[in-house]
Amino acid sequence: MAEVLFIEGGRVIDPASGTDGVRTVILRDGKVAEIAERAEKPRDARGIDARGKWVTPGFIDLHVHLREPGQEYKETVATGARAAVAGGFTAVCAMPNTKPVNDNASVTELVLARAAAAGLARVHPVGAISKGSNGEELAEYGELLAAGCVALSDDGRPVLSSALMRRALEYAKAFGLTLTVHEEDLQLVGKGVMHEGAAATRLGLKGIPGAAEDVMVLRDLALLELTGGRLHVAHVSSRGSVRAIREAKARGLAVTAEVTPHHLALTDEDVGASGYSTDFKMNPPLRSTEDVQACREGLADGTLDAIATDHAPHSAVEKDVEFDAAANGIVGLETAFPVCLALVRAGALTERRLVEALTIGPARAFGLAGGTLAAGAAADVAVLDPKAEWIVDPARMYSKSRNTPWKGKRLAGRCVMTIVGGRIVHEEGRTER
Amino acid sequence: MIGRHKHCISLAEYSREEILEVLDLAVSMKEVLQRPIKKVPSLRGKSVVNLFFEASTRTRSSFEIAAKVLSADALNWTSSSSSVTKGETLVDTAKNLEAMRPDVLVIRHSAGGAPKLVADHVGCSVVSAGDGAHEHPSQGLLDCFTLREKLGTLEGKTVAIVGDISHSRVARSDIHAMTKLGARVRLCGPPTMIPAGIETLGATVHYQLREAVEGADAVVMLRIQHERIGDPLIPGTREYSKLWGLNAKKAAEWLRPSCVILHPGPINRGVELSPEVADGPQSVILDQVQNGVAVRMAILYLLAGGNPAEAGEAKA
Numbered sequence A: 001m002a003e004v005l006f007i008e009g010g011r012v013i014d015p016a017s018g019t020d021g022v023r024t025v026i027l028r029d030g031k032v033a034e035i036a037e038r039a040e041k042p043r044d045a046r047g048i049d050a051r052g053k054w055v056t057p058g059f060i061d062l063h064v065h066l067r068e069p070g071q072e073y074k075e076t077v078a079t080g081a082r083a084a085v086a087g088g089f090t091a092v093c094a095m096p097n098t099k100p101v102n103d104n105a106s107v108t109e110l111v112l113a114r115a116a117a118a119g120l121a122r123v124h125p126v127g128a129i130s131k132g133s134n135g136e137e138l139a140e141y142g143e144l145l146a147a148g149c150v151a152l153s154d155d156g157r158p159v160l161s162s163a164l165m166r167r168a169l170e171y172a173k174a175f176g177l178t179l180t181v182h183e184e185d186l187q188l189v190g191k192g193v194m195h196e197g198a199a200a201t202r203l204g205l206k207g208i209p210g211a212a213e214d215v216m217v218l219r220d221l222a223l224l225e226l227t228g229g230r231l232h233v234a235h236v237s238s239r240g241s242v243r244a245i246r247e248a249k250a251r252g253l254a255v256t257a258e259v260t261p262h263h264l265a266l267t268d269e270d271v272g273a274s275g276y277s278t279d280f281k282m283n284p285p286l287r288s289t290e291d292v293q294a295c296r297e298g299l300a301d302g303t304l305d306a307i308a309t310d311h312a313p314h315s316a317v318e319k320d321v322e323f324d325a326a327a328n329g330i331v332g333l334e335t336a337f338p339v340c341l342a343l344v345r346a347g348a349l350t351e352r353r354l355v356e357a358l359t360i361g362p363a364r365a366f367g368l369a370g371g372t373l374a375a376g377a378a379a380d381v382a383v384l385d386p387k388a389e390w391i392v393d394p395a396r397m398y399s400k401s402r403n404t405p406w407k408g409k410r411l412a413g414r415c416v417m418t419i420v421g422g423r424i425v426h427e428e429g430r431t432e433r
Numbered sequence B: 001m002i003g004r005h006k007h008c009i010s011l012a013e014y015s016r017e018e019i020l021e022v023l024d025l026a027v028s029m030k031e032v033l034q035r036p037i038k039k040v041p042s043l044r045g046k047s048v049v050n051l052f053f054e055a056s057t058r059t060r061s062s063f064e065i066a067a068k069v070l071s072a073d074a075l076n077w078t079s080s081s082s083s084v085t086k087g088e089t090l091v092d093t094a095k096n097l098e099a100m101r102p103d104v105l106v107i108r109h110s111a112g113g114a115p116k117l118v119a120d121h122v123g124c125s126v127v128s129a130g131d132g133a134h135e136h137p138s139q140g141l142l143d144c145f146t147l148r149e150k151l152g153t154l155e156g157k158t159v160a161i162v163g164d165i166s167h168s169r170v171a172r173s174d175i176h177a178m179t180k181l182g183a184r185v186r187l188c189g190p191p192t193m194i195p196a197g198i199e200t201l202g203a204t205v206h207y208q209l210r211e212a213v214e215g216a217d218a219v220v221m222l223r224i225q226h227e228r229i230g231d232p233l234i235p236g237t238r239e240y241s242k243l244w245g246l247n248a249k250k251a252a253e254w255l256r257p258s259c260v261i262l263h264p265g266p267i268n269r270g271v272e273l274s275p276e277v278a279d280g281p282q283s284v285i286l287d288q289v290q291n292g293v294a295v296r297m298a299i300l301y302l303l304a305g306g307n308p309a310e311a312g313e314a315k316a
Helices: A077-086 A105-118 A141-147 A162-175 A198-203 A211-227 A239-250 A261-265 A269-273 A289-300 A336-345 A351-358 A360-366 B016-034 B058-069 B090-098 B114-121 B137-151 B169-180 B209-213 B237-244 B248-254 B285-304 B308-315
Strands: A004-014 A019-028 A031-036 A045-049 A054-057 A059-064 A089-094 A122-127 A178-181 A231-233 A255-259 A381-391 A410-420 A423-427 B047-052 B073-078 B104-109 B125-131 B158-162 B184-188 B203-206 B218-221 B260-262
Touching (some): A004 A031, A059 A077, A077 A089, A077 A105, A077 A410, A089 A381, A089 A410, A105 A141, A162 A211, A211 A231, A239 A255, A255 A289, A261 A336, A289 A351, A336 A351, A336 A381, B016 B137, B016 B169, B047 B058, B047 B090, B058 B073, B058 B125, B058 B137, B104 B114, B104 B285, B114 B125, B137 B169, B137 B218, B137 B260, B158 B169, B169 B184, B169 B218, B203 B209, B209 B248, B260 B285
Parallel strands (some): A059 A089, A089 A122, A231 A255, B047 B104, B104 B125, B158 B218, B184 B203
Antiparallel strands (some): A054 A381, A381 A410, A410 A423
8 A cells, every 4th residue: 555645835737727827736545636725735745845846746758669579778667657657757658669569468468578577657558550560451350458558559550541541531430549650651751851941961971851641631621521430640740741740630530649758859850969879760751940940830729739759769779870771769758848838938839738748638538547637537647847957967867779869968957756556666866777 | 191081081181182182193093004113112011901891892902902003002901791790899890900000001991081980099190992982082082183184274164063962971972172273163963863962062952963063173973772762862863864964965065075074983984974975085084093003102102201301212
């Protein structure tokens, strides 16, 4: 039985319940017992001084790669869950592009067993849309749902066949599962390795136009309209996608979308400024200033529902090579909050929208419990110091991998305590690395 | 050192003065090449490794001769396969060569940024002999050298670069160097071969050959690589040569008589250049080859830190 926690003096920001102000949070029996303006500390409670801090629902990340099974040298469920709670995330959705692919109950069960053994963040497996994520045959969604999958994705690959995508959207309706889609037209991408534009031209790297994403988003919105399923667009990066999703939502389609911290904070010009650093190579690529602006506006106005990290650990084997040959992706769990908080400081986002997009926004997109501190909700809480400055040192990160573009950068904002189910699972400065 | 630079990887990073430092020294290097005994001891005891991951005859030979004329030892390391398929990473290959203590590593690679990656991991100077579609700095410098020789200066001159700009590292290095030396650069080719945002480098874009070459002081014709045909960047060589190739008739009607014609080679005769034009009086293509040796001598000399006392001899 977890102890009773009495979190005092912090600014509670819980967009789901409309709370924003100094409150006392009492957690008991793994649940939120009470949020009160004034409260007596129960005799059996452990007091936590949160003065000057934010107290928010634990963050929910719809998009992480934990690499287990198959690529445990990059990350495991346990190390990924450790990195998650260090970043304030109490729940993460694990993408199925493991080896083997999570297209059946045995892989789902393994991920859940490893997560339970780690006892850190909640790990929600995402099952494959197609068997082996090969884009040819539907996976068994009934089995995946029963085993514990919360959504479906062939992430890392687009579903190229329009016919299969149509049937996947339809079939998933029987299970209430959302399809979270990686949108790129591989023929338009060709051998592209970064965003197509002046930066790629100067660097002599092959470009990927924003339209490679747009055309697939537009196709899937048309299929969504046809089928009446539930679609979630993963890692939106282009202004065309933002526009299309905004328009589709206005028409009432059941579409949600996420954006990563890096697509909100960095542009294609940063690839050159870094001197071809492969920590700036990801898919979708870092795009133009105009695209970044559109993503920020989309997040601010609710077109984009969630901030998701697309945490993608890779080792030096995949990254310490030519830019053309390097693997796509960066780790993001431990830097997401400060990187996005900088957008608030820059006036691109309100504090409320920031917290919303990290909590109730993602919870609603996949129909997950959590994302709120309403009485009776699971006691998943992040205590954040918005002023704490720190320098990103990859050697001191909890993730097994070190592929971060913020290496050596000074960031402001840090998670100081993370609570999952009423249990303190991370305490900055007190937890062994 | 060339100005502030330990490496010669990107002319985008070079200043006008740094470019001129190489070009001025190359004048005395060219003089050495005219001597009956083409050998000076400037880089005696120094070694240059040519690390080529892409097929090349003229650039590799040019660097090799440049090193040998300066009395440096030259080693050629050619790899037909990329590091990825070979099983050894580029960084490992470079570190292995570095352990042999060369003074300069000359690298050609199909991936843009590969010389930068190598430079980040080795202690010696790195010279790019072309990386992907990024840059080919020694070619950009030798093109400028040739234009200074033929036109006197690039200041106020107009240079047209015609062909597959999107895949051309030569075009990028030319644009950087020529604009820094005061030339106006016009780019020309089919729209499918004009890369996004190239005008941000300070050049103008033209789709019609006539518009690009009329009034120009020099025209650089780029090679059309066979693998681009049906890429589907262009329908074929027939229409390409008709619209963007230069033949005697177009040269006579559109080019100023004083206009010089350059080509980085190897030429696809009958595609971008007709034989009469390639071998005609306005062509300076073979001058480019000889100037290439002189310019590479200057680059190696400056980066390998030749003996200043013996430099006088080279310059004499």
